[in-house]
Amino acid sequence: MYFEQFYLGCLAHASYMLASEGEAVVVDPQRDVEIYLKAAEANQVSIRHILKTHLHADFVSGHHELAARTGARIYIGEQAQATFPHTAMRDGFQLQAGKIRITALATPGHTPESMCFVVTDEEKSSSPWAVLTGDTLFLGDVGRPDLSKRYTPTQLAGMLYDSLHGKLLTLADDVLV
Numbered sequence: 001m002y003f004e005q006f007y008l009g010c011l012a013h014a015s016y017m018l019a020s021e022g023e024a025v026v027v028d029p030q031r032d033v034e035i036y037l038k039a040a041e042a043n044q045v046s047i048r049h050i051l052k053t054h055l056h057a058d059f060v061s062g063h064h065e066l067a068a069r070t071g072a073r074i075y076i077g078e079q080a081q082a083t084f085p086h087t088a089m090r091d092g093f094q095l096q097a098g099k100i101r102i103t104a105l106a107t108p109g110h111t112p113e114s115m116c117f118v119v120t121d122e123e124k125s126s127s128p129w130a131v132l133t134g135d136t137l138f139l140g141d142v143g144r145p146d147l148s149k150r151y152t153p154t155q156l157a158g159m160l161y162d163s164l165h166g167k168l169l170t171l172a173d174d175v176l177v
Helices: 034-042 063-070 153-166
Strands: 002-008 013-020 023-027 046-051 073-077 087-089 094-097 100-106 115-121 130-132
Touching: 002 034, 013 034, 013 094, 013 100, 023 094, 034 046, 034 063, 046 063, 046 094, 063 073, 073 100
Parallel strands: 023 046, 046 073, 073 087
Antiparallel strands: 002 013, 013 023, 094 100, 100 115, 115 130
16 A cells, blocks of 8 residues: 655645555645645555545645546535535445445534545455544544634534544544544
8 A cells, every 4th residue: 555645834734645456545645736746656556536635724725626636536525514515424435446445424513514534455454553533533533623614613622522432432542543
């Protein structure tokens, strides 16, 4: 499995590319999609899937351009009620890319549509290897629960608590965050 993090320091934004058997997945692409296209070319893989942890309010995402340039499908949580072409994900949705299995966890709280992605490298193990948490969970912190027009901060904080304790903290201790 190929795995790379792309970090944009000025926005404190992390995105990821995962690939197996020639098929690549990009998670939360930044606006400059050239970095993913170059990485795909260098690793001789095709970008087929674009996963969004949530609709980002603090930066412009490159998901539209990356999809247009690669033909990749965009996936986002069903609560996003997105109007752009996409596949809506529910809790437990699974995506297979080569020998990588990605399982979506609905983790509302930062936003109603927040999703985390449990990554399993089936070539090495049937157990999860990592979880990509978007803005739900950070090292030493959690996402802000005050950015929704549909829910109060108190409602989102309750959802976030449930997402953390009912989903993320139930993962094995050796799962990378």
